[in-house]
Amino acid sequence: MVASRALYGLFCPLGRASCLSAMTTFLSGIQPSGLQHLGNYFGAIRQHILGTEEPGDHFYFIADYHALTTSRDPEVLRERVRETAVTYLALGLDPAKASLFRQSDVPEVTEIAWLLSTVTGMGLLERAHSFKDKMTRGLKANVGLFTYPILMAADILAYESNVVPVGKDQVQHVEMAQDMAGYFNGAYGDVFVRPEYKLAAEAVFAKVPGLDGDKMSKSYGNTIPIFQTGKQLKKLFGKIKTDSRDPEEPKDPAEILPMRFLELFLPAAQLREWEERVRTGGEGAPGYGELKMAAYEAMEETFAPARAKREELLANPEALEEVLMAGAAKARERAARVRDRALQACGLK
16 A cells, blocks of 8 residues: 555656545544443444445544543543543444544644644634634633634544545534645645545434433433443333323324334334334233333343443453554554655645
8 A cells, every 4th residue: 555655646647645535535533522322323423333334444533632622631531532432342343444543642633733724814713613603602712622623624634534424514624624725735735635525324313312302412411321231221211201191092103202212223124013003002002111111122132242342341451552552553654644745845844
């Protein structure tokens, strides 16, 4: 691969950065938010892991530098980073298919961020949604939050990423990285690969319900942690909101919150059987308690292998560190090449 990249630099008529973009590189960032819940899994984690089946290089970084805009407890941050890494690996992320690493283990990214900051205007940063939202709500915004898009652009551009899978609310981040790459390339020549966003396919369970029927979110206090089990998990399922109708009364399955949880775990044929019983009513209709128990048992079974893998990883922190450092080594090799190209272009090396 190294030799082929050198040949691209020598013979590509479009320039080195343009030709390298023909080699598909995927880039995704993961917020270190600690214990993940079902909404995180069905809304993002599962899509991230399935995405590694696409041909190309995959880089997944845990955004611990970004977390410093709000995090003030070092031990909590370290624990959240560890938990995030363990979660992805336990749920099936294969280190042979994707480089998983801490953002802070690739210092070249911050160097690239400085170079980008010298060609980026204040107006672009002032238009960033995250900054504008904070200001609108009257919250205090630090310099880190204001320059957040520059560091994010460096995260994308450092690895010659040309495909960045995002949700609709994150498109602006990639567009700003495109702008910054354009500013730098316009001033110094063909250095950075232009990234393109890829809208994630609309997940069937993009809005996973919480225990109260609203969107599952830590801020709402209505979550079910992915790795919860036993009595505590059963207790959580018991809290799922229901109404006072009799079990025998025919009901629309779409209106029954416990059915929404069964949808997450059951195969289509099995789910249809439950839906028919709810819709028909009568003696064979399941009560709310039966539906909750069925959803609880389905979740226990679904995540049993991942729970076992998680315990194995937590018991062997050295193995986890090896995975993260191996991912960082591969990421640094790519980022150092991009940084050196940028430094040479602007006269610093």
